[in-house]
Amino acid sequence: MMKTLKYSYQLMSLLIFLFCGTACKKDAEDMQKVAEQMELKVSAEQITLDEQNLDKDVLTFSWKEARTQSNDHLVSYTTKLDLLGNNFGTATAIMNYEDDGTLSRSFTSEQLQNWANEKWGVPANTEFALEFRVVAQWEGGATFEAPEVRTVKVKVTPIKAVVFEADKLFLAGSAVAGTGGFEMPATLENVNQFAYVLDLQPGELQIPVEFKGATNYIAAADGNQTLVDGTAVGVKIRETPFAWKILTAGQYRIVVNMQKATATIYSPEQALSPKTVNWNGDGGVVRSTTVTELWMHGAINGFGTPVKMDCKVSLADPQVLVYTGGRTGKAKFIVYGGADNNKNLAYAFSCPLSASGTQQDQALVMGKAAELSGGSTSAQRNSYYTIPAGTNVLILDLRTMTILAEKR
Numbered sequence: 001m002m003k004t005l006k007y008s009y010q011l012m013s014l015l016i017f018l019f020c021g022t023a024c025k026k027d028a029e030d031m032q033k034v035a036e037q038m039e040l041k042v043s044a045e046q047i048t049l050d051e052q053n054l055d056k057d058v059l060t061f062s063w064k065e066a067r068t069q070s071n072d073h074l075v076s077y078t079t080k081l082d083l084l085g086n087n088f089g090t091a092t093a094i095m096n097y098e099d100d101g102t103l104s105r106s107f108t109s110e111q112l113q114n115w116a117n118e119k120w121g122v123p124a125n126t127e128f129a130l131e132f133r134v135v136a137q138w139e140g141g142a143t144f145e146a147p148e149v150r151t152v153k154v155k156v157t158p159i160k161a162v163v164f165e166a167d168k169l170f171l172a173g174s175a176v177a178g179t180g181g182f183e184m185p186a187t188l189e190n191v192n193q194f195a196y197v198l199d200l201q202p203g204e205l206q207i208p209v210e211f212k213g214a215t216n217y218i219a220a221a222d223g224n225q226t227l228v229d230g231t232a233v234g235v236k237i238r239e240t241p242f243a244w245k246i247l248t249a250g251q252y253r254i255v256v257n258m259q260k261a262t263a264t265i266y267s268p269e270q271a272l273s274p275k276t277v278n279w280n281g282d283g284g285v286v287r288s289t290t291v292t293e294l295w296m297h298g299a300i301n302g303f304g305t306p307v308k309m310d311c312k313v314s315l316a317d318p319q320v321l322v323y324t325g326g327r328t329g330k331a332k333f334i335v336y337g338g339a340d341n342n343k344n345l346a347y348a349f350s351c352p353l354s355a356s357g358t359q360q361d362q363a364l365v366m367g368k369a370a371e372l373s374g375g376s377t378s379a380q381r382n383s384y385y386t387i388p389a390g391t392n393v394l395i396l397d398l399r400t401m402t403i404l405a406e407k408r
Contacts, residue, residue, distance in 0.1 A: 038066040038136050040150035048157040054110035059154065062104040066136035066148045073141035077134055079105045083120040084129035084153060091352075091371035092120060105132075113159050117260070121369050122158070124259050130154045164237055164258040168210040169194045169218075171254060174203030175246040181208075184256065188312050188322040189395045192259040195315035200252045204243035207256060207263070217242045218256060218263060230270030232262040255316045274318040275398040277335060279347040279376035287336075289347060291398060294321060295337040297348075298384050300329040305339045311396075323394040328387040330361065333396065349374040349396065349403075350383040359383045364391075364405040372396060372403040 043060040050058055066075055077098040086092040094115065096105060112130075116122040130153065137147040172181035177199065184194040184207075207218035219242030221234035227244050235256070246252070250268035257263075266272060275291045292313055295306035307327060314320035336346035351362035352373040359382040364370055366388050373380060385403065387394065393406040 038148040039064040046155040049109040051159045057106040058109045060106040073138040173206035175200045175205045195255045232264045277347040281342045289335040294333045296331040298331040300331040319399040347376045369402045369404045372401045
């Protein structure tokens with residue numbers, strides 16, 4: 001009797017095991033893998049930007065439609081272009097929502113060159129790599145459909161920029177008072193950029209360049225002596241003197257970028273001004289602050305008395321502030337340095353808010369410009385950047401709203 005019961009129990013266990021195994025196998029077979037269909041192609045995996053045809057497409061990405069779903073599902077395509085390594089960040093990616101039926105995206109040499117120089121901070125004459133991503137996703141329908149994602153990389157050779165070299169730059173000519181002229185110092189934020197602010201009188205403005213004992217002259221690339229007020233113009237270096245004609249007396253700001261080969265002259269009519277911000281202090285008293293100095297506040301000072309940064313205001317732009325101290329850690333940058341409660345209410349510059357508009361902390365990456373956000377809302381005042389160890393230069397550009405940490 002016991003042997004019969006034991007045998008029956010073993011047989012029952014075996015049958016249950018076989019049944020479960022069959023059921024599990026059937027369930028696994030029911031979970032079919034999604035058959036993705038989208039394909040992404042690029043016109044070339046390596047390109048050279050074309051200086052002679054700046055406005056013509058030099059790079060095209062095209063893709064085939066993603067898998068077909070029921071009529072209840074609506075498919076949309078999103079494309080992103082970014083410098084390799086940026087991971088398609090919100091501050092760096094070029095994003096497009098493609099129109100219905102559009103299955104390609106093209107870019108010109110001018111677009112890629114400008115983004116490389118101004119948005120992605122690629123040094124002049126340096127090859128770089130791009131990533132392009134297309135995402136297909138569905139809305140509507142009774143079931144969730146996983147998106148299809150494709151990414152490709154492209155190597156880019158930029159347009160060769162003439163990088164001028166100089167030991168010294170000067171301002172001279174009949175528009176400059178005195179006979180010796182003035183030497184233009186290199187800016188703190190960019191050693192390849194020279195700037196100066198001075199009073200000029202009607203006459204001619206020359207910009208001599210000294211390099212290895214020889215003197216040449218900065219000249220407009222098109223040879224036009226007429227001042228293009230407040231606009232960067234292409235320049236070249238030539239042996240014979242060249243002069244811009246100054247028609248109105250007053251204070252002028254002259255900026256020469258040797259790396260970009262541009263010169264910008266601001267007359268009194270186009271004078272640059274420091275940034276001014278408004279915020280509510282204790283008791284709701286409205287304050288207006290012209291930003292020529294900033295203070296660090298947060299974990300970096302134990303939330304005690306704010307740390308004065310002793311910022312240097314750039315000669316190229318009064319909205320560019322340069323900090324050359326060595327403090328590192330988590331901080332925001334406020335426009336008020338008193339020890340009273342207004343330090344906690346002051347207008348603050350720090351990292352951007354989250355996508356939902358809430359406070360957040362982010363870390364700066366040495367040598368990589370990051371987005372700077374400013375405001376006096378509670379969320380902005382409670383957002384912080386962490387300055388990486390080893391940083392001894394911080395460049396806060398309040399005009400383009402970027403921040404850069406460097407070690408020099």
